[in-house]
Structure formats: C-alpha cells, structure tokens
Amino acid sequence: MATEDPQAQYFENNPAPKQLRKHEALVREFIEYHISTNPETRIVLVTSGGTTVPLENQTVRFIDNFSAGTRGATSAEYFVRAGYAVIFLHREYSLLPYSRHYSHSTNCFLDFMEGSAGGDVVVRQEYQMKMKQVLEEYQYAKKNRLLLMLPYVTVNEYLFELRSLATLLQPVGSRALFYLAAAVSDFFIPRDRMEEHKIQSSTVENGKKTGNGTQLVINLDPVPKFLSTLVHSWASRESMIVSFKLETDPNLLVSKAEQALHKYGHDLVIGNLLTTRKWEVVFVRTGEERWVRVPKAKRSRSVSGIEELVGRADKKKDAAKKDEVDLSGGEVREGMEIESLIVPELAALHEQRIRDSAAKA
Numbered sequence: 001m002a003t004e005d006p007q008a009q010y011f012e013n014n015p016a017p018k019q020l021r022k023h024e025a026l027v028r029e030f031i032e033y034h035i036s037t038n039p040e041t042r043i044v045l046v047t048s049g050g051t052t053v054p055l056e057n058q059t060v061r062f063i064d065n066f067s068a069g070t071r072g073a074t075s076a077e078y079f080v081r082a083g084y085a086v087i088f089l090h091r092e093y094s095l096l097p098y099s100r101h102y103s104h105s106t107n108c109f110l111d112f113m114e115g116s117a118g119g120d121v122v123v124r125q126e127y128q129m130k131m132k133q134v135l136e137e138y139q140y141a142k143k144n145r146l147l148l149m150l151p152y153v154t155v156n157e158y159l160f161e162l163r164s165l166a167t168l169l170q171p172v173g174s175r176a177l178f179y180l181a182a183a184v185s186d187f188f189i190p191r192d193r194m195e196e197h198k199i200q201s202s203t204v205e206n207g208k209k210t211g212n213g214t215q216l217v218i219n220l221d222p223v224p225k226f227l228s229t230l231v232h233s234w235a236s237r238e239s240m241i242v243s244f245k246l247e248t249d250p251n252l253l254v255s256k257a258e259q260a261l262h263k264y265g266h267d268l269v270i271g272n273l274l275t276t277r278k279w280e281v282v283f284v285r286t287g288e289e290r291w292v293r294v295p296k297a298k299r300s301r302s303v304s305g306i307e308e309l310v311g312r313a314d315k316k317k318d319a320a321k322k323d324e325v326d327l328s329g330g331e332v333r334e335g336m337e338i339e340s341l342i343v344p345e346l347a348a349l350h351e352q353r354i355r356d357s358a359a360k361a
C-alpha cells in the first residue's frame with residue numbers, strides 16, 4: 001500500500017543510485033575496521049559540495065548551486081587531525097581533502113613545479129615546506145584508513161546515500177558525528193515527470209513562443225525535508241548532529257538557524273553568510289548564540305580560502321582584486337582557515353556529549 005509520508009514516498013518513487021550497494025559495503029567495512037581496531041574511535045560523516053538537479057534522465061542539462069566543497073574538504077582535514085575517522089560524502093569533482101591545496105583553477109598544481117638543472121621535475125623551493133606537510137598528513141590519513149571518500153552527483157543520489165550512511169552508523173552511537181555542510185537542492189523534478197532525452201529547444205512542451213524563440217518552463221517539486229527524519233529515525237538518538245544554515249541576509253541568519261534547531265530537534269546549527277563564510281560563523285544551540293571568527297589580521301582575502309601570496313605589493317593587490325593567487329614569486333603567507341576553529345570546538349562539544357551519554361547509560 002502506498003504511504004502518505006512524503007519522505008517515504010520520495011524513496012518509493014525515485015530510483016536508488018547504481019553505486020549505493022558498493023558504497024554501503026565500503027562504509028560497513030570502514031566502520032567495522034575502526035570499531036574493531038579501537039572501540040573508542042569517533043567517526044564523522046562530512047557532507048560536502050552542491051547537489052545537481054537533472055532536467056533529463058539522459059542528462060545533458062542540470063541545475064546546480066555555488067558550493068565548491070571548501071567547507072567540507074577543509075573540515076575533513078581538521079577532523080583527521082582531531083583524531084576522527086572521516087566518511088567524506090562529497091559532490092564528485094568538488095574540492096577534496098589534501099588535494100584541495102593544489103586543485104581547481106585558482107591553484108593549478110603545475111604552477112607549483114619547475115624543471116631542475118638535472119632535468120627532473122621538482123616542487124619549487126617556496127612551496128616545499130607546505131607541500132611536505134600536506135603530503136605527510138595525506139599519507140597519515142591513508143595509512144591509518146582515516147578517510148573514506150564517497151562521491152555523489154545529484155540530489156537524489158545524495159539523499160539515498162545519506163539515509164544509508166546514517167543507518168549504517170547507528171552502531172557507532174554517541175561516537176558518531178554528522179557534519180552536514182553540503183548545499184542540498186530544495187527543488188527537483190520527480191522521476192515520473194523527467195524527460196528521457198535531451199530537451200529540444202525547438203519543441204519545448206509547455207513553452208511559450210516569444211519574439212526570440214521558445215521559453216523553457218520547468219515545474220520543480222520541493223525536495224522533502226530530511227533533517228527531521230535523519231534525527232528521529234535514520235541516525236542513532238545518541239549521535240551528534242550538526243547542520244549548516246546558509247543565508248545572504250544578515251538579519252535572517254540567527255533566527256533561521258534557531259528555527260531549524262527547533263524544527264528538527266538536533267544538536268547544533270552552524271550559521272554562515274554567503275559573503276563572509278570564510279571568516280565567520282555562528283554556533284546556534286538551545287539558548288546560545290556564539291560567533292566564531294578568524295581574527296582580522298589572519299584573514300586571507302582569497303574567496304577560495306587558499307593562500308594569499310604576499311610579496312611585491314603591486315602583484316599582491318592585483319591578485320587579491322581578481323580573487324586569484326599570484327604565482328609569480330614572493331613569500332607565501334597562509335590565511336587562517338575558519339575550519340581550524342570550528343572543528344576543535346565541535347570535537348570538544350562532541351566529547352562532552354559522549355561523556356554525558358556514558359553517564360546516562
């Protein structure tokens with residue numbers, strides 16, 4: 001019999017992603033490994049990046065959002081440093097922990113290298129120290145199996161993965177932390193209304209003829225809100241759940257975060273504004289609002305959150321203006337990453353939560 005519950009209906013009416021079973025097996029194995037190696041291990045699920053909304057089943061066009069995955073990828077590194085095993089559920093081709101320092105257009109990895117006198121390719125002197133540190137941290141995470149990377153693309157894939165992962169993390173109880181930094185689409189096209197083939201510009205159905213051609217009119221359904229289901233049904237009641245709230249209007253941020261907290265009944269909402277998200281966030285818990293800020297002097301001016309080069313003043317000014325990194329020489333100064341403040345704060349809250357839960361048992 002068909003269910004009335006929109007969340008359950010969603011999973012009945014939309015197809016499970018092809019990679020789901022494989023991902024479930026990897027997660028099961030990851031959790032078993034860590035529980036058997038160290039029953040005290042804390043495991044965090046970090047969600048990261050945007051989700052797409054395909055317009056066609058054989059997808060040529062899709063709707064996307066701005067998220068680059070900086071918050072999630074950066075946080076994952078700090079979680080490893082804080083002793084967590086990390087499941088990194090991320091939008092495919094968004095930023096990844098460790099490689100993020102050398103990927104994407106603002107920081108092409110080739111610019112970090114040069115030919116040596118002996119004809120070898122080597123890392124340029126000014127980047128040696130930083131790259132050595134990143135490499136060591138990456139190898140540490142790999143060797144100790146502290147990072148499991150699971151990609152998704154569409155909002156549908158994300159939702160199926162989230163449900164499975166939350167269920168699989170149940171045995172981890174209070175040692176599981178959910179850090180939901182992904183920017184999840186609010187609207188989608190249900191499977192039964194999706195075009196199979198590429199929508200033709202000349203034969204758009206529901207389109208209106210205009211002087212310049214044909215308009216495409218798309219009807220999107222709301223994606224059911226899953227946070228409440230995650231908190232009350234998929235995840236263990238013991239686990240700690242942290243969601244993010246993104247707003248563009250500063251006057252709305254705290255009230256919207258509070259609303260989310262009341263509505264979903266989870267532990268913490270981290271609020272951030274689109275324009276200032278790299279250097280300030282607000283932790284909203286029941287009866288508490290606390291801002292976490294990177295001190296002004298330590299802020300990088302790069303929007304992507306990566307290093308800002310300081311050197312010759314004119315080059316620095318030009319690079320900052322263009323939101324680009326100037327790789328033509330000069331000393332490297334790294335701005336403080338706000339995730340270096342967020343993650344230790346969260347780890348402390350989580351620690352307290354684990355102790356409270358043990359005391360109750």
Ligand code: PMT
Nearest residue numbers: 067068069070071180181182183184225226243244245246
């Ligand atoms: O990736 P960056 O460029 O670094 O940007 C990071 C970020 C700004 C995207 C991130 O810090 C952030 O704020 N993410 C949440 C964006 C948001 O406002 O989400 P939301 O209001 O649609 O959802 C609230 C929470 O519920 C989020 O934690 C989301 O992951 C989760 N959610 C939302 C909808 C849904 N159907 N299921 C969900 O789990």
